[in-house]
Amino acid sequence: MRYAMAMDTAKCVGCSDCVVACQTENNVPIGFCRDWIVENVEGTYPQLEMEIRSERCNHCENTPCVRTCPTGASHVIEGGIVKVTHDECIGCGACIQACPYDARYFHPDGYVDKCTFCDHRVAEGLDTACVSVCPTHSLTFGDLDDPQSPISVLLRERKWKTLVPEAGTQPQVYFLI
Amino acid sequence: MVKSRRDFIKISALGATGVAVGSKYLFADNSMLKKNESKGPFRLPSDFKRTPTYCEVCFWKCAGWVYKDEKGDVQKIIGNSDDPNSNGRFCPRGTGGVGMYHDEDRLKTPLIRVTDDYGNQTYREASWDEALDVVARGLQKVIDEHGAECIALFTHGSGGKYFGNLIKALGSHNIAAPSYAQCRGPREVGFIATFGEGLSSPEPTDIKNTDCLVLIGSHIGENMHNGQVQEMSQAIDRGATIITVDPRYSTAASKSKYWLPIKPATDLALLLAWMNVIIEEELYDKEYVKKYTYGFDQLKEHVKGKTPEWAYGITTIPPNVIRETAREMGKASPAVIIHPGRHVTWYGDDTQRLRAVAILNALLGSWGRKGGFYKPDKAKLPSYPHPPYPEVERSWKDAMGGKYDLADLALANGVCDATIPSVTRDCSIKAWIVNGTNLIETLPDSRKTLEAIKNLEFIVVVDTMPMEITGYADVVLPECTYLERYDTIRASQHREPTIALRMPAVEPKYNTKSAWWIAKHLADKMGKSEYFPFDSLEEELDWQLKKIGSSLEEMQRIGVKKLKRPYNDLYFADGEDIEFFTNTGKIELYSTTLESYGFDPMPKYTAHPEPPEGFYRLIYGRAPMHTFTRTINNPNLSDLMDTNVVWINPKVAKTWGLDNGQEIYLKNQDGVISEFPIKVRVTERIRWDSVYMVHGFGHYKKGLSRAYGKGASDSRLITNVMMDPIMGGTGMRGNFVTFLTSKPEIKEVKS
Numbered sequence: 031m032r033y034a035m036a037m038d039t040a041k042c043v044g045c046s047d048c049v050v051a052c053q054t055e056n057n058v059p060i061g062f063c064r065d066w067i068v069e070n071v072e073g074t075y076p077q078l079e080m081e082i083r084s085e086r087c088n089h090c091e092n093t094p095c096v097r098t099c100p101t102g103a104s105h106v107i108e109g110g111i112v113k114v115t116h117d118e119c120i121g122c123g124a125c126i127q128a129c130p131y132d133a134r135y136f137h138p139d140g141y142v143d144k145c146t147f148c149d150h151r152v153a154e155g156l157d158t159a160c161v162s163v164c165p166t167h168s169l170t171f172g173d174l175d176d177p178q179s180p181i182s183v184l185l186r187e188r189k190w191k192t193l194v195p196e197a198g199t200q201p202q203v204y205f206l207i
Numbered sequence: 208m209v210k211s212r213r214d215f216i217k218i219s220a221l222g223a224t225g226v227a228v229g230s231k232y233l234f235a236d237n238s239m240l241k242k243n244e245s246k247g248p249f250r251l252p253s254d255f256k257r258t259p260t261y262c263e264v265c266f267w268k269c270a271g272w273v274y275k276d277e278k279g280d281v282q283k284i285i286g287n288s289d290d291p292n293s294n295g296r297f298c299p300r301g302t303g304g305v306g307m308y309h310d311e312d313r314l315k316t317p318l319i320r321v322t323d324d325y326g327n328q329t330y331r332e333a334s335w336d337e338a339l340d341v342v343a344r345g346l347q348k349v350i351d352e353h354g355a356e357c358i359a360l361f362t363h364g365s366g367g368k369y370f371g372n373l374i375k376a377l378g379s380h381n382i383a384a385p386s387y388a389q390c391r392g393p394r395e396v397g398f399i400a401t402f403g404e405g406l407s408s409p410e411p412t413d414i415k416n417t418d419c420l421v422l423i424g425s426h427i428g429e430n431m432h433n434g435q436v437q438e439m440s441q442a443i444d445r446g447a448t449i450i451t452v453d454p455r456y457s458t459a460a461s462k463s464k465y466w467l468p469i470k471p472a473t474d475l476a477l478l479l480a481w482m483n484v485i486i487e488e489e490l491y492d493k494e495y496v497k498k499y500t501y502g503f504d505q506l507k508e509h510v511k512g513k514t515p516e517w518a519y520g521i522t523t524i525p526p527n528v529i530r531e532t533a534r535e536m537g538k539a540s541p542a543v544i545i546h547p548g549r550h551v552t553w554y555g556d557d558t559q560r561l562r563a564v565a566i567l568n569a570l571l572g573s574w575g576r577k578g579g580f581y582k583p584d585k586a587k588l589p590s591y592p593h594p595p596y597p598e599v600e601r602s603w604k605d606a607m608g609g610k611y612d613l614a615d616l617a618l619a620n621g622v623c624d625a626t627i628p629s630v631t632r633d634c635s636i637k638a639w640i641v642n643g644t645n646l647i648e649t650l651p652d653s654r655k656t657l658e659a660i661k662n663l664e665f666i667v668v669v670d671t672m673p674m675e676i677t678g679y680a681d682v683v684l685p686e687c688t689y690l691e692r693y694d695t696i697r698a699s700q701h702r703e704p705t706i707a708l709r710m711p712a713v714e715p716k717y718n719t720k721s722a723w724w725i726a727k728h729l730a731d732k733m734g735k736s737e738y739f740p741f742d743s744l745e746e747e748l749d750w751q752l753k754k755i756g757s758s759l760e761e762m763q764r765i766g767v768k769k770l771k772r773p774y775n776d777l778y779f780a781d782g783e784d785i786e787f788f789t790n791t792g793k794i795e796l797y798s799t800t801l802e803s804y805g806f807d808p809m810p811k812y813t814a815h816p817e818p819p820e821g822f823y824r825l826i827y828g829r830a831p832m833h834t835f836t837r838t839i840n841n842p843n844l845s846d847l848m849d850t851n852v853v854w855i856n857p858k859v860a861k862t863w864g865l866d867n868g869q870e871i872y873l874k875n876q877d878g879v880i881s882e883f884p885i886k887v888r889v890t891e892r893i894r895w896d897s898v899y900m901v902h903g904f905g906h907y908k909k910g911l912s913r914a915y916g917k918g919a920s921d922s923r924l925i926t927n928v929m930m931d932p933i934m935g936g937t938g939m940r941g942n943f944v945t946f947l948t949s950k951p952e953i954k955e956v957k958s
Contacts, residue, residue, distance in 0.1 A: 047302055053843065162296075165296045165433055
């Protein structure tokens with residue numbers, strides 16, 4: 031089992047539905063978010079290109095956040111999902127510094143929080159909250175170990191990239207281009 | 208009437224009702240935050256009880272499910288997979304609809320305007336009975352002294368049906384929604400003149416099957432017209448060609464094979480040049496044009512000289528690009544959509560521009576064809592019987608001097624104009640009922656709206672939020688949100704007819720009531736009970752549903768019911784004989800109706816005024832997480848976007864020495880200055896002759912704690928209105944702004 035996400039930059043309109051759906055699903059306080067939208071514009075008028083991405087924790091294969099965590103609060107569960115046990119987190123912030131994706135934030139209740147790939151939903155056979163609402167079907171979640179899963183098919187058929195590959199984290203969120 | 212009679216009142220200033228948020232963090236819902244989420248699943252939809260609804264955050268009316276926890280608190284809203292408007296996926300506003308319920312700034316109890324011993328006006332809290340008595344007396348006085356026709360209703364959304372029933376029962380037909388003359392009206396009139404029918408909502412565009420989608424100023428993806436956004440994504444998957452015409456590099460433009468950064472106000476020249484190429488190069492659907500259309504020869508003659516070279520000098524779009532894009536459309540024909548857009552009141556010749564859009568679709572044979580426009584169907588619901596409405600002798604139209612006869616719905620601006628007394632009229636409107644529309648922001652030129660309000664004898668505002676318009680009311684009635692009430696059955700058109708139910712997920716919060724309840728109780732107080740024969744809306748809905756083979760019980764269970772389309776007629780059959788609802792029975796490329804009213808039977812390009820030196824054309828639009836002004840204070844949605852910014856081309860910014868993020872004020876051609884500063888966004892995504900901002904911001908009502916003072920209001924900078932002579936639409940894109948880098952003298956904007 032290797033969970034991953036594919037994010038189709040050709041279709042995403044940056045509406046932020048993934049952000050609200052995550053907030054209402056996971057009780058993320060207003061003012062904070064576990065996923066977010068990036069608009070990247072290149073060129074000069076009128077020769078322009080824009081890429082829109084929905085970003086979140088990359089649930090890396092090689093996890094600097096877990097390595098730097100002094101208490102073991104940051105850990106990896108089945109399927110490669112990176113999680114934080116809030117009760118064990120002392121809020122030192124080392125993981126926030128270690129993450130090349132700025133995917134973690136200080137929860138106002140005093141711990142570090144981030145995307146969980148909605149493991150509570152995935153365990154019940156549901157898609158993550160963001161995937162399940164995306165009006166443009168830009169997000170696909172699934173198991174890379176299953177060659178027939180929609181995400182495996184997409185990654186075989188489409189060109190893709192990952193973010194900050196030079197960090198060597200082997201991120202598991204793939205951006206279809 | 209004394210000028211100060213209706214001073215603007217800040218509802219937040221009330222001691223008891225203006226409660227601020229106590230905690231530092233406002234949560235997306237009121238449930239306890241569960242700390243140790245790693246230990247087990249929580250908040251699964253199956254943990255919650257669900258009830259059906261359809262969304263009221265915008266006009267798309269997507270159907271879905273409201274989930275509440277064991278404490279009965281609203282937690283999530285998720286789309287209903289049987290709903291064709293949403294296909295089970297809500298947009299960010301629908302998902303964030305929970306914030307509309309939780310918003311602590313909501314109107315909480317009826318308010319009545321009072322004047323103290325020192326002449327200061329304020330609101331005092333009142334019971335429903337007392338407040339409705341004041342409203343009933345206020346309306347009755349106008350009826351007794353001036354006639355029932357002197358009452359008008361402005362409405363947007365579901366409550367309109369009930370207040371509409373009330374004022375028709377009283378004897379007035381002055382019912383207007385700004386969604387017509389401030390938005391899609393010219394489109395309906397342009398398409399009716401061509402095809403004999405309008406588009407209505409959701410538009411029957413077959414985007415998912417199209418091979419070529421042409422967007423003219425329509426920014427699908429930033430306007431979250433849910434089904435269309437979803438279908439555009441499907442079109443991208445299919446490899447459809449998208450052509451976007453927009454002075455701004457919109458989200459849709461970034462998905463397009465061709466972006467045509469047109470000089471604003473010249474779209475008609477481009478449309479005529481496209482017709483020229485399509486006719487000259489014989490790219491049109493010959494069989495379709497021959498069989499179904501009227502006036503092809505006249506059109507051919509009309510566009511003869513309108514070559515891409517002619518249009519280049521006007522639009523700044525190179526001739527080869529005009530030709531290439533016309534050929535793309537021809538190649539895709541009939542699976543091509545020249546999208547009619549929705550907010551089309553731009554330059555005053557909008558009906559003619561939308562006529563050109565309709566004609567282009569007709570030439571390419573896309574009307575009634577797969578990948579073009581399908582023929583929608585909708586459920587027909589019986590109306591419950593009631594006595595006939597009283598005959599009406601006068602209406603707002605009498606104030607228009609015989610103009611705008613082709614308008615198929617009332618003009619909100621027309622009703623507003625008819626409120627300002629004139630020596631040439633015997634009657635002006637004396638009382639307004641305003642429900643769910645913030646007229647200060649939805650009508651252009653708020654100075655005129657305020658002048659009309661000053662001339663009213665009575666105004667009652669029914670809303671969920673303390674919007675600007677509530678500050679001018681004699682009585683404010685707090686409506687509960689869509690999550691707390693039953694409403695009329697949704698029977699909107701689509702490929703297959705469906706019906707959808709909205710029922711309360713929770714009891715109304717605070718001392719709020721539904722529009723149905725308010726209208727019925729007003730009717731009771733005014734002796735019109737027979738027009739609201741049922742004791743509860745549930746009874747009425749059950750009666751109605753049983754007439755079409757369903758029931759309230761069934762709809763409470765399933766939310767959306769799919770009905771059978773009686774005929775297999777989604778598209779025209781090959782060679783089918785069709786009678787169109789026009790004078791000639793054909794699709795009119797040459798409009799006999801427009802001609803008979805003295806208008807151009809075929810659209811012509813007219814040059815529009817250009818910005819003076821140092822001014823830039825003000826363009827406005829939508830952001831995916833907001834609907835006009837109504838969502839700006841929603842805690843979930845303001846968290847996504849809490850202010851607007853003004854987009855300025857880098858060359859312009861350099862000339863003015865403006866930096867990204869710098870706060871400036873905008874001043875328009877008439878000297879009107881934005882009340883609040885707006886931040887500059889220096890971006891290559893806009894032409895140098897225009898600036899852009901998202902509509903709905905710049906609220907001056909302090910009771911809207913998250914929206915107050917954030918950004919600038921485009922509406923209040925729109926003081927030049929270019930009226931559409933055909934249907935009375937208010938063209939709003941002929942306004943120009945310049946930049947002020949320091950705070951101007953404080954300007955009094957209140958009445």
